Amino acid sequence: MSAKLQSLIQAGAAVDPAFVFDGTTVSRAELSEKIERTATWLAAQGIGKGDVVAVWLVNRIEWIALLFAAARLGAVVVAVNTRYRSAEVAHLLKVSGAKLMVVEAAFRSIDFAAILAEVVRSEVPALQKLAVVGADAIPAHWPCVRFDAFDKPCPPAPTAQEDVDLPVLLYTTSGTTKGPKLVAHSQRTLATHAASVARALKLSPHRHSLLAMLPFCGTFGMTSLLGFIAAGATIHVLDAFEAAPALKILEEHKITHSFGSDEMFRRILALTDAPRPFPQLETCGFAAFQPGWRELAAEAEARGLPLFGLYGSSEVQALFSIARASDAFPDRIEGGGWPMSADATVRVRDTETGELAAQGVSGEIEISAPSRFLGYFNNPEATREAITADGFFRTGDIGRLRGDGSFVYETRAGDAMRLGGFLVAPGEIEDELKSCDGVADAQVVAVDLKGQARCVAFVIPAQEPRQEPPQQEALVARLRERLAGYKVPARIYVVEAFPVTDSANGVKIQRARLRAMAMEQIAAE
Structure with a gap:
């Protein structure tokens, strides 16, 4: 396979149409x-x-x-x-x-x-x-x-x-x-990985098709798109996800593959009473972002919607790995799986000792693969920090090796929050809050609110004469103008100070305590 993107379109056994957009081919x-x-x-x-x-x-x-x-x-x-x-x-x-x-x-x-x-x-x-x-x-x-x-x-x-x-x-x-x-x-990292996805999933242009319901602006949507272009298969595209149109396409066009979040598949299933509505579906790769995803996977399995756990990131691309049909159901729905590329290597490093971890021992996942990014654009310092001396990407994710060539993703190592299906740094929201009148400092944590991951903010008011304490309504209104809706805190609480711990490395904010405080406040309301 050529390393040029254009080579993906020129797949020899391709079928037409390549795309279907709202009925237009x-x-x-x-x-x-x-x-x-x-x-x-x-x-x-x-x-x-x-x-x-x-x-x-x-x-x-x-x-x-x-x-x-x-x-x-x-x-x-x-x-x-x-x-x-x-x-x-x-x-x-x-x-x-x-x-x-x-x-x-x-x-x-x-x-x-x-x-x-x-x-x-x-x-x-x-x-x-x-x-x-x-x-x-x-x-x-x-x-x-x-x-x-x-x-x-x-x-x-x-x-x-x-x-x-x-x-x-x-x-x-x-x-x-x-x-x-x-x-x-x-082009090389994109085209090579697209070809690996097509091979690993054993895609046939005449037998398989994709419902593309994820945004092209993210690696999850783009990688699945390029993989099916490489396979020469037909791709049915939603301009933006809605459950009803997705259900219609799945049923009418006998789609075999789709990729999305657990919440997307939950909404699709909720719209049909049919016991097994999608007999043609072979693989639905899903990312688990919401509580209750295991229960969803069990219900989906019983109704013939086969969910497969997977793993990826912008740095190594989505669909870096996926579970196999031969895996036992509890293993198949876990994040991680088997790398798409035979040339990919996954290892785990013990976060306490700094040594490579043995099979079954949790640590930070490190990846070397043809799908690995070039670096952070115009940011050589961040690139150096993210890549080991021997070329592995430090994912910042915690997981473990299974010992059969697959691995399990467990959780994020850092404080990044998964909101609205996107990974969000607390600092991004905190900086916007600190730019608001009356706010001296801010901290943001993620909590489970009515079954959804939402963020809650704590702010310290500015100590200025005759300065009114910041009001939640005004702060929320300001943030809605500046940030995507899923980043706007569900609650904003005013506090005099943040809980901290003194350590040898300095004063650290107790984020776990902030999360507990948020849940206590919400419960009291």
Whole structure:
């Protein structure tokens, strides 16, 4: 398999259509033409080798065309989550140095123009213009053009500038300070892993199909997409997840594979009373984010919806590993599984001794694989910290080796929170709180609230004369303007001080005590 992304489309045994978007089909030949037109269009906008293009779109054919076209030109795509709001978008544009942003005109309740209006132009000096999909322009600080690449005749594409080992796609991942880091992948890491996924899952273009219901802006959605492109199979795409359309596609098109969160599959099952509604389903890879996922897996199994535990991250890509059908059910639903690539190596390091751990002993998971990222974009220090001297990625996850070639993921080692299906650093929310009037300091922890993972904040008020204590309603309103909804705390409590412990390494905040305090307060309410 070639290391170029374009090679994935040229799979010899591929079937048509390649994609189905809300009933509209796109053949592989049409996809190739759209990519060429998009490459020509990008070049006309002044995009060339090394330039960064921000893509702020829902799941649509333009997203795929932009990625493959950027590869054609040697440019870089930075994926922007459609749930991001002004602070997150501004940070991403600043850190990536994006020269062009391709953005939705509107989608459901998301007002992209209003969000961009909150981004201070001087904070993102590299951004030159916006390209709008679905409209001629939107109100914005920047010049706007319409993304009309598909409407124009296809002149000869620019001379290819692609280098398969340079960055082509940037994912966002949680950081320890405000704002996410950018995980850089090349054509080689993406294409090689896509081919490994197709091989490991033994995908047949004529027998298998994918329901793509995860956002392309994240590695979970993009990796499954590329794997099925590599397999030459048909992909049915949801622009954004909703249970009812997902159920309809699963039933009507006899889908064999889908990937998502436990909550997605829970919602789909809740809409049908049929005892075994999906007899054609072979594999549903799921990430367990919510309490009660084991019970869900048991119910799904009884109703013929086979859930498979898996593992991945932006750094080693999603679908890095997955359970096998031959695994016993309790093992099959655990996170982890068997690496997709035969060239991948997983080891576990004892967090106390620093030595490699024996089979069955929990420690930090370290991974070496062809799917491993190039590094954090424009952040060599963070890259050095994340990679061992012999080239393994320090995942920050705790797990254990089984001894048969598979492994088990157990939990995150750090304080990162899983909210709304996304890994979020507390520091990102804490910094936004500390920027609010009347707040001197803040701490954020995750709790289980009515079966969902939510965050709760504790704030110390500013000690200023005649300064009113911060009010929860005002703080929440401010955060809703600045952050995605799933990052907004469910509760904000004012305290005089945080619980701390003195240690040889300094004063440490007792985050476990904060979580207990949050649950006590909520229970009292």
